[in-house]
Amino acid sequence: MTKELFSGAELVVKTLSALKVKYLFGYPGGTVLDIYDAIFRQNDVEHILVRHEQAATHMADGFARATGEVGVVLATSGPGATNCITGIATAYMDSIPMVVLSGQVPTGLIGDDAFQETDIVGCSRPIVKHSFNCRKVADIPNTIAKAFYIASTGRPGPVVIELPKDILMPQFTAEFTLNSEINIRSYNPTVKGHHRQIKKAVQAITQAKRLVIYSGGGVIIANAAALLTQLVEKLNAPVTNTLMGLGGVSGLHDNFIGMLGMHGSLEANKAMAHADVILALGARFDDRVTNNVKKFCPNANIVHVDIDPTSISKTINAHIPVVGLVDIVLEQLLTELDEKQFSINEQENQAWWQQIAQWRAVKSVSYEQTDGKIKPQRVIEAMYEATQGDAYVCSDVGQHQMFAAQYYPFAKPRQWINSGGLGTMGFGLPAAMGVKLAFPDSHVICITGDGSIQMNIQELSTCLQYNLPVVIISLNNRSLGMVRQWQDMVYGGRHSSSYMESLPDFVKLAESYGHVGIQINALDELEEKIQQAFAIKNRLVFVDVLVDENEHVYPMQIRTGAIDEMWIKKGVKA
């Protein structure tokens, strides 16, 4: 019997199909035309043609964040590959599983500055979990399988594979063989917490008088929300989420004390500052959380659980480090608590909650409806009411992102999708499109602003082509709101290049792309028109809301201060 042989391009597509990839986000070009031809001749993997490769990476990223699966991107060599850089960096910073297949000039031309040649493996090296230069046809299937394995295990992240054109062409063929098991001798992430560390962690937790659970994106990635909630309830502990960790415990849960950090709630930051034990779960003590590290929670005993040892004691020294997957470690902690027959010390627990209640009473996350202008916070509330909290909220970057994080309680994990680490403007729309592909029957919102939306607005065309009826809610303040806020607060109100002149008519723009445009410029029509936007099914709706341009995001940490030193509103310190 003769063995069946395939071209490299066919092997790429066959491997993706074998790995159960449904969607491939990309853009064709010279070096990957063979792959596009192979895609054309099959029906397993659907290719989504974007309008710019950056959007392909964000779509794959949004898809991955919502589903937990690996997002897959295909780009041609040179500019196609370099356009992916921002999206790869975005995924890297937020630990999102992604595989980027990049074309490359034929092997014989590599290094000659050939047409559309870029060393994409070199370019992307600091922002990938790993990368491969594939050089043989026969290596293609297992290289891709390894990339998927690396991208999705341990601390997830993006993996780039460079495929030179010659190994994709029909002249060279190989058999399709995929190893059933992947074994990489140099890559064996620790998954289970060390038993001695678990014992130490539980001892610290049970002896705490003022415990705070501080959970991050790791809880979302590890699908550990239910276990986290169980632990929170067992300990009756206050829990705060990072921007990446929202939804890790329900935003409506009594024990949830809000997001922490730069624009976190006063109660969350105060509780951290006064805690005697902080249990950090899948969070990395980012500078947007800690504020001045020298003043960070001086009295707290810190238990830090993370899959990535480099995250532990990087910025803040951990007293009890636990390396492992958050879900497995949470199970270990719960088991150990049961074995110790833990019961809450009611008196201490109540005293701690009473203290927190005083901070909560300040109502730091609130705004005043002073005049007839539409407050951006009110738009988020209206959005919440219209969807009854049941929507995927995909955010761009800026004030609208913080308002959404503050005013839309997320009851479930993976509901809140934003570029937290890199802070990539232009992320929101393509991410929402990736989510909509995965969950066509759910409400998918892109919350954005007049600045961010213009960074990937060309994707409105892709939305029409693939029928992706997301609801875009743009908080249009005619300026780069967050930049302007800093200029108001730190740079004497000098609005250097933060004013968006010559904005397009977004309603007409949406219409010209074949979608529905709605403008809201009066407070009394806000609710009705937002409701109306969500009532339109099967068409993309672009809601352009003209909001108060002078509104700042509060509360806000005071620069160089401790975690709980905050502005509550303009000129008012906590």
Next chain:
Amino acid sequence: MRRILAILLENEAGSLSRIVGLFSQRAFNIESLTVAPTEDPSLSRITIATKGNDKILEQIVKQVNKLIDVIKITDLTERSHVERELLLIKVLAMSDKSRTEVKRITDIFRGAIIDIGKQTYTIELTGDAEKLNAFISTLANETEIIESVRSGCVGIARGEKALRVK
């Protein structure tokens, strides 16, 4: 504090650039770096001499370990170890007097003259960094140094302790 790190990694295209890139990306110091394949050609061994306090060193070790290609890393300076560096140095040796003196210094340091030109001697010396520094400054007092090259240090743990794939 000066540290010597020994790294065992996959001998694959680009694996060295990942190590070097990591050091520059995270602003870690490299005093010297040497790399070569091991007796098992699928593996490379790198020795890096670096400087940093305990906190920085902890991050370096963890970050290097995190690279997919890296199999193991160890801080040799934590334990008893041997380190060596190779120096090749070309000096002016014109007169009988200076030729004799350079030869005498080389002998004292247990080096070897490995090449002779009309006006030069080329000398080979191995030892730790301190010995090499002392040799260079002694020579510099005696004659003119024309050119020198140092390999950067390599190191290995003393006794049974070993860095290898199990």
